[in-house]
Amino acid sequence: MAKLTATDGHRVPTAWNDTEVGYPTDPCLHELVEAQVRRTPEAIAVVADERTVRYAELNREANRLAHRLRAAGVGAESVVGVCLHRGVDLVVALLAVLKSGAAYLPVDPDQPAERIRYLLTDSKAATVVTGPGVGHGPLAAATGAPVRVDDDHRGLPDGDPGPLAGPDNAAYVIYTSGSTGRPKGVVVAHRSIVNRVRWMPDARGADGGVVLQKTPFGFDVSVCEIFSPLTTGATLVIARPGGHRDPAYLARVVADRGVTSIRFVPSMLRAFLDVLPAGRTALPSIRQVLCSGEALPADLVVAAHDRLDCEVVNLYGPTEAAVEVTSTRCRPGEAVTIGRPVANTRTYIVDGELRPVPVGETGELALAGVQLARGYLGRPGLTAASFVPDPFAGRPGQRMYRTGDLARHLPDGSIEYLGRRDHQVKIRGFRIELGEIESVLGQHPAVRAAVVDVHHGAAGGPQLVAYLLPAGPDPVDHRAVRAYLAERVPEHLVPQGWAALDELPLTDSGKVDRRRLPAPAPAGSVTDGAPTAPRDSTEQAVAEVWTEVLGVDGCGVHDDFFDLGGHSLLATQVVALLHERFPVDLPVSAVFEAPTVAELATVLRRAVEERVAGMSESELETMLAQVGKA
Structure with missing residues (x-):
């Protein structure tokens, strides 16, 4: 391997990592929210469906629930599961867990029951905060009885509880895919996530505004989506459950609520742009699009600038490092990189002996600084293998996280992401261990x-x-x-x-x-025997859309969309193409609830009938003319 030049020997480990910023590091995450409550108590904090909550009200509700949790015995270093659908109650519960002194554990109520039991058992969760519409069977795996967010807590104090946790205590535990078949819980301290939350408004001008929260809260991106706005006086607009899969719905929410900042996995950003009407200012309120979770293609940067006329920011970071550790503003026509390290964070590209590689050469991306997670919950061996002593640190005891990602430095110090060195993959923004x-x-x-x-x-x-x-x-x-x-x-x-x-x-x-390994056979009919051909024009239209989207030669009316290789992003394409042929807006969830051609055709017929029933004769004639053109 080539050796570092004298210039690179200074730039690579030192000059390009000169990121120190003197943020106060003592506050916990919830204390930043409490400070914002004192500044803007009557400002609108959270909007979800028809419910609007101001900062002072949000804080009072969270305080009552926090006192209830403390009465149940939780405190610093306790883990409390939160099993709720997306909405105001979810934000209240997350804030309340932090105020109680505990760390919150996201538990998606739509996950398989066995998965929920594993998360609660492996984390030794002290209790679970839950509420309406959530089955309680697997929640019994927690140590204590569930606490319902919708119970009457009015008799409890509504003032801020006295502090129990400090900056080095756990703020949240998020489980990621594990190579041995066991998902592993990443423990992140308040100090780490507070640095990330403080950096964004300083670096990107994200103070105030209206922020759309749509990322499922089992993923670490949701931490910043939820708490960054609440520490800067912004309004947090909560997408409905399942809404993150439906680009047409998201576009309506952005337009109706005047959303100024929105985050996408790049593949979902492409689907979002596809549903927008023509024109450079289709959604003029958007000032900033944040991208993370997978590689951002250069053509998508161009498309986002053309359609939205806003800032496009590319971010990178594993769950083991408080959401994101590098950032760059992307401009059309320029190479897309993952940028340079954020405040108080250091990035190195090293060989197998943890030596920095020369500029332009490929190595493993390693991270250091305040944003590193504490490690993996209850897995000291795995923590020691992944979080190693930092050979470049200026003082003893500093750690470095080996990401397993391959990258290289470009001459200006920015980092180009080049893939993985192991069997971990990212598909549609999901981090997946094949093992x-x-x-x-x-x-x-x-x-x-x-x-x-x-x-x-x-x-x-x-x-x-x-x-x-x-x-x-x-x-x-x-x-x-x-x-x-x-x-x-x-x-x-x-x-x-x-x-x-x-x-x-x-x-x-x-x-x-x-x-x-052989390439899989082309997707085709998975029904037993000969596929059943479409029996009317609606089934024919659905079958044609499936053929186009899935790339199959043909499908029977009883074939399952997901057995043919479909997934959530392809489902958004199905809905968009059907909208071009039929005068109705189907939600993406319709494909999940009616996954065969026959079932989805039935849903379409019913939706068209309901639409036609309320139309005047002139409206009906206009609609039929549009259908004829499609």
């Missing part, structure tokens, strides 16, 4: 062995493909295995493609040779 899926598949009695890989198909970009070896003489029923997996892992961990093998291709050392 976790393989481990669960291998527990099915009909499966002798399983390998999961990424196939770059024509429809919808990269997709997960599972290769299965049968445990006996009979072939593996992939539908049964898929259902088994769906009961145990989140939807984004369920492969879209399935293939049966007699043996796995191996290298000379006996490891699976992923380069020799």
Whole structure:
């Protein structure tokens, strides 16, 4: 390997990491919110559907719930699960857990029951905050009885509770995919997330405004989406449950609420832009689009500037480092990078011996500074392997996190992301350890062995493909295995493609040779026997849309969209194309609730009938003319 030049020897580990900013580090995250409450008590804090809550009211509700949690025995270093659908109550609950002194653990109520039980058991959650519309079966895995956010807490004090936690105590625990089949909980302290929250308004001018919160709160991006606005006096607009999958709905919310800042995974940003009307200022309120979660293509930067006329910021960071650690403003026509380190954070690109590599050479991206997580909950060995002593630190005891991401420095100090060095992948913004899926598949009695890989198909970009070896003489029923997996892992961990093998291709050392895994067969009908052809014009239209979106040769009316390789982003395309043919706006959730051609055609007919029933004769004639053009 080439050696560092004298110039690079200074720039790479030192000059490009001169990021020190003197933020006060003593406050906890909730104390920043409390300070904002004192500044703007009557400003609107949170809007969700028809409910609007001002800062003072939000604080009082959270205080009462915090006192209730303290009465249940929680405090500093306790873990409290929060199992609620997105809405005002969710924000109240998260803030209340922090005020109680505990760390919050996001528990998505839509996840499989087995997954919920695992999270609560592995984290040793002291209790769970829950509420309407949430099943309580798996919540019994917590140590204490659930606390309902909708109970009457009016008899409890509504003043700010005295502090129990300090800046080095845990603020939240978020579980990520684990290579051994066990998801691992990342513990982030208040000091780390407070630095990230303070940096954004200073660097990006994100003070005030209207911010759309749409990221599922089981992902660390949601922490900044929720708490950054509440520390700067902004209004937080909460997307409805499931709304993050529906770009047409998001566009309406942005227009109706005057949203000024919105965050996207790049693949979802593309779907969002596709539903906007023509014109450079389709949504004039938007001043800033934040992108993270996957590589940002250069053409998407151009499209976002053309359609929205706003700032586009590319951010990078793993869950192990308080949301994001690098940032850059993207301009059309320029190369897209992940930028340079944020305040009080250091980035290094190193070889296997943790030595910095020369500018332009590929190495592993390593992180250091105040934003590093404390480590993995209850897994000291894994923590020690991933969070190693920082050889570049100016004082002893500093740590470095090895991300496993490959990158290189460009001459101006910005960082170009180049992929992974292991079997972790990112698909549609989800961080996925292939080993976790393989481990669960291998527990099915009909499966002798399983390998999961990424196939770059024509429809919808990269997709997960599972290769299965049968445990006996009979072939593996992939539908049964898929259902088994769906009961145990989140939807984004369920492969879209399935293939049966007699043996796995191996290298000379006996490891699976992923380069020799066959490409999956083209998606086609998965019904038993000959597929049933469309029986009317509506089914024909749905089938044609599926054929276009999924890239299949044809499908029967009883075929399942997701068995054919569909996923949430492709579902948004289905809805958009159907809207061009029919005068109705279907939510993306319709594809999930009616996943066959026949079922979705029924939903379409019903929606059209309801629309037509309330129309005048002239409106009906206009609608029929538009349908004829489509």
